[in-house]
Amino acid sequence: MALAVHHDLPTRLEALRRLLDREPRPSVVAIEETGLFTTTPELPELAGCPRLEGRSGVDLVHPRDRKAVVDGWLRLIDTGLGRAAVRLVTGDGATFSFVDLRDVHGVILGIIVPDSTTGTAADLGPATDTTPRLACGVTNAASSSKRTTPCP
Secondary structure, eight states, rough: OOOOOOOOOOHHHHHHHHHHHSSSSEEEEETTTTSBEEOOOGGGTTTOOOOOSSSBBBHHBOOOOOOOHHHHHHHHHHHHHEEEEEBBTTTOOOEEEEEEEEEHSSEEEEEEGGGGGGGGGGGGGEEEEEEEHHHHTTOOTTTTOOOOOOOO
């Protein structure tokens, strides 16, 4: 069953534009409605952005933060935009944002911005954060505390 696209296109395009204006070279990935990665379309606004490889968004994040990616995906289904604050498998914190562009480019665009610049993803709505990030040494953008416990 295909996901319906019924969200305001100008709002989604404006959110993408604002995000790319503030973070011009985020890592990007194209995602099918099944959640699996596919070929990223050649869009002028993505010129120079590194493309990520993998099978799905959950493969890029620490196992404890996978629920946050799923929650961001569910928000995307509801609103056309989604966002999740996560810890990547590398241990680095990041914001994983989703923009539904299926009606114009045939894909959902995934945008990953490192924690050092997560404030730029605020245009895509509230992030789903997870407490294990703070417990294992990854700083939450909204918090000034940083713990030094190693990540499992």
